[in-house]
Amino acid sequence: MAMTMTIERVMAFMGLDVLVARDEGLFEAEGLDLRIAALPPEEIRSAAEGTPTKPTTNQGKLQARGHAQMFQA
Amino acid sequence: MIVCGALVVSPTSTVYTPQELAHKRVALDYGNGTAYAGLQMLEGAMPREAVTTCAGATSPAERFAGLMRGDFEATVLQEPWITVAEKAGCRLVSTTFFHGTWVATPDVNVDAYAALLRAITRAVRLINADKRRYVSYFIRDWSGHPAVEVLGPDDFNLGRIQLKEPGPIPEPEARWAWDWMASWGLIAGAFDVTTQINRAVEQEAHELAAGVRAR
Numbered sequence: 001m002a003m004t005m006t007i008e009r010v011m012a013f014m015g016l017d018v019l020v021a022r023d024e025g026l027f028e029a030e031g032l033d034l035r036i037a038a039l040p041p042e043e044i045r046s047a048a049e050g051t052p053t054k055p056t057t058n059q060g061k062l063q064a065r066g067h068a069q070m071f072q073a
Numbered sequence: 074m075i076v077c078g079a080l081v082v083s084p085t086s087t088v089y090t091p092q093e094l095a096h097k098r099v100a101l102d103y104g105n106g107t108a109y110a111g112l113q114m115l116e117g118a119m120p121r122e123a124v125t126t127c128a129g130a131t132s133p134a135e136r137f138a139g140l141m142r143g144d145f146e147a148t149v150l151q152e153p154w155i156t157v158a159e160k161a162g163c164r165l166v167s168t169t170f171f172h173g174t175w176v177a178t179p180d181v182n183v184d185a186y187a188a189l190l191r192a193i194t195r196a197v198r199l200i201n202a203d204k205r206r207y208v209s210y211f212i213r214d215w216s217g218h219p220a221v222e223v224l225g226p227d228d229f230n231l232g233r234i235q236l237k238e239p240g241p242i243p244e245p246e247a248r249w250a251w252d253w254m255a256s257w258g259l260i261a262g263a264f265d266v267t268t269q270i271n272r273a274v275e276q277e278a279h280e281l282a283a284g285v286r287a288r
Contacts, residue, residue: 003185012210013151014076014106014173017236019210021196030188047102047131053258055104058131063178069185070177072074073106 002033008062008071009038015072037068074173075235078110079155082147083140084162091118091167097146100129100136106171107133111149112257114167134218153211156228157220170235174242183274187281190239194282197236204231239282241275 010018018036021027027034039058050056062068080099082088088097091114099115101108108129115124127145129136133154140148140163147166150158155165177186200207208229215221244266251264266272 003182003188005182005185005189011214013153013214014074016200016207016210016234017074017193017196020200020207021192024196024199026192026195027188030192032185032188032192034189034192044131046135047104047108048128048135050103050128052101052103052126055108056131057104059105060176063176069181070175070189072173073176 002028002031004033004035005070006035006037006062006068008059008068009036010072018072037062075170075237076106076110076151076173077155077168077170077233077235078107078114078149078151079158079165079169079233080111080114080147080167081137081140081150081155081158081163081165083143084164086146086164088146088166089164091115094125094147094166095119095123096125098125098127100139100145100148101126102129102131102133102136102149105131106173107149107151109254109259110169110171113253114149114169118167134215134220137220152229152233153215153221153224155233156211156224156230160224160228161220168233172237172246175239177271177274179271181274183277184281186274186278190278190282191284194238197238200234200236204234205229208234239279241279242270244270 012019039061044058045056047056059073060071063071080091088094094115101111129148133150136148137150137154137158139145205226208226212221212224247269248264254260
């Protein structure tokens with residue numbers, strides 16, 4: 001049975017390796033069912049709403065609610 | 074993955090060096106790695122009291138648009154928006170690189186993590202063998218944005234696309250990053266490696282993944 005893992009959405013600038021691994025079937029070849037989860041658009045907030053000491057970030061939100069095991073910071 | 078961040082000014086800016094950004098507004102996407110990279114580039118060029126930032130949007134597309142409107146003097150961008158900015162005549166006044174770091178839940182499955190590392194290691198090798206082949210991913214992320222859609226693979230500076238096989242987090246680097254953030258008041262408390270890095274899981278996963286590196 002395949003292992004499963006859910007990670008938060010990555011983009012090429014910080015996750016090109018993940019996206020290529022997914023598209024080339026490399027996770028599947030390792031027996032890993034890697035799922036990439038994205039925040040619903042209505043939950044995405046802009047960093048423009050934040051301050052240096054109280055930033056508004058979308059990273060880690062899915063992990064915090066138990067919907068992802070990993071995210072890239 | 075190694076992330077490239079660049080401090081960018083508009084084509085009409087009088088700024089040519091990072092030092093010239095002293096006391097000038099630089100838009101940063103606070104809370105994101107690119108913002109911290111921007112701050113590090115600025116503080117390397119001027120006294121801290123001269124660093125002047127303002128809140129920028131998370132989307133580099135919006136930060137680029139704000140730059141071109143003259144909302145601020147400079148901003149920090151990542152690919153493909155660095156390439157977009159260069160094509161628009163903008164100047165890069167500083168460029169830096171930083172590690173993307175995986176943040177995992179305490180109960181992450183070691184075998185699954187090791188499988189992830191093995192797959193990523195293979196992907197890094199594929200990409201490094203032919204980076205030009207994979208730059209389309211940067212364009213694909215921004216479907217519907219004409220400034221990106223007009224880019225072709227040859228437009229990209231491959232030196233800004235750097236990938237490294239994953240490895241354990243070096244404690245001195247983690248400690249330095251923590252202390253640096255604390256020095257700016259961005260994080261509180263002292264660095265405690267035992268709460269920040271689960272060495273047992275990390276070590277076991279990397280040992281399990283090591284086979285692919287040896288091949």
